[in-house]
Amino acid sequence: MTSSPTEARHPDSVGLHARPAAEILTALLQAQAAALAVVGPAIPALLRAAEAGAEALRRGGRLGYGGAGSSGLMALADCLELAGTFGIPPERTPMLFAGGAAALLHMTGTVEDDPALALADLDRSGLTAGDAVFVLSASGRTPYALALALAARDRGVRVVGFANVAGSPLADLSDIAVLLDSGPEVVSGSTRMGAGTAQKVALNMVSTLIGIHLGHVHDGYMVNLVADNAKLTDRAARIVADLAQVPRDRAEAALARTGGAVKPAILVAQGHSPGAAADLLTVTGGRLPPR
Incomplete structure (x- = not known):
């Protein structure tokens, strides 16, 4: 029995290594397409997420992004594009990535288990009451993400939690919970694949709607x-x-x-x-x- 659906075995994973290369790529593509389909049911939550982000920015506040590992990378990709696409100053959209810039060059797993890093990053971010933060965790139980969500909520920051597992601790800590139920990965536990694809598409949609709400x-x-x-x-x-x-x-x-x-x-x-x-x-x- 597995602790999380993101760690479970995908039906197409059995014997994957022994199949012809074209068949492997086809299986991977089909899994990516299936991940896209899970974004649809999340649209009501994504609407609320976009309004929360737009409201924070409209009032002159900040919209933060936070996460660790591959979920953090999906958050970072969206965060960095806000300035070039919508002209939103980077200081208004702080990024909280477990391990900081050094982890972008050499990702290590230990930083995602350190709640103290989340608290330090939150302190540096400038996020305060009335702001919003998007917190991502595929499993919905990464210690860095949970510590960030809990501390942000305690400071009056509106927390939007993106998780790929139903009933996750992150959802419980969020003012707005976005469920992207992408299920098991073809390469078991590799959430940079289906989970990451669902996260990337959801964030693209939300940030674009934020840009529209702001007149950008x-x-x-x-x-x-x-x-x-x-x-x-x-x-x-x-x-x-x-x-x-x-x-x-x-x-x-x-x-x-x-x-x-x-x-x-x-x-x-x-x-x-x-x-x-x-x-x-x-x-x-x-x-x-x-x-």
Whole structure:
């Protein structure tokens, strides 16, 4: 008997090593597809998670991400993308990863068993009452994740727990519990596979909805980005030209007047001064007004 469904044997794992390579890859792909399917039932919880994250950021607070091992890596991947995709300053989205930067180069299992690390990371994060934190643990019982969730909740931080096992301790400690019931792995216990895929997709969905709630996505464009390299400069010009319905050169001129910031550049391209554009975005809460 196993202690967790994530450690149980998957039906396709028996004799896996002896099968033809193409058959192995097919089995792995089918398991990944099955992991995607478990995200659907979690949508009601994901809606609540997105609103919690957006509310914290909207009021000027922070949205943290936390986890250990492969779950921590999924959290880190989503956390790091918020600045480039939605223009959210990194100091507003602290990452709490068991073992810190050193563990990203050489992952060790011992750090995920140390609750003291979680408390120290929480202290450094700046998370406080009214903020929110996404805590990930495939098993839902990783000591680092549990200590982080418990301490954050005690400080008035809203805890959103993502676990891949029903009835987990993490769910009990969470204000919002997201269950991604991905079950056993084809390689038993390797939660970087199905569990990680479900976590990655769920976080992609939640953070995108947060961006939409905050007005950082408009007509499918990431309108809160600030162009700071060649790729983003080109993307920004295309966004401004399309949404403002102006030629490319006018879009580029507007971006030059706003320091590469897309939202005000759209309004400048439509005829507003940079100051008037900033005032209008303040009135609308950062949302582009209808034309």
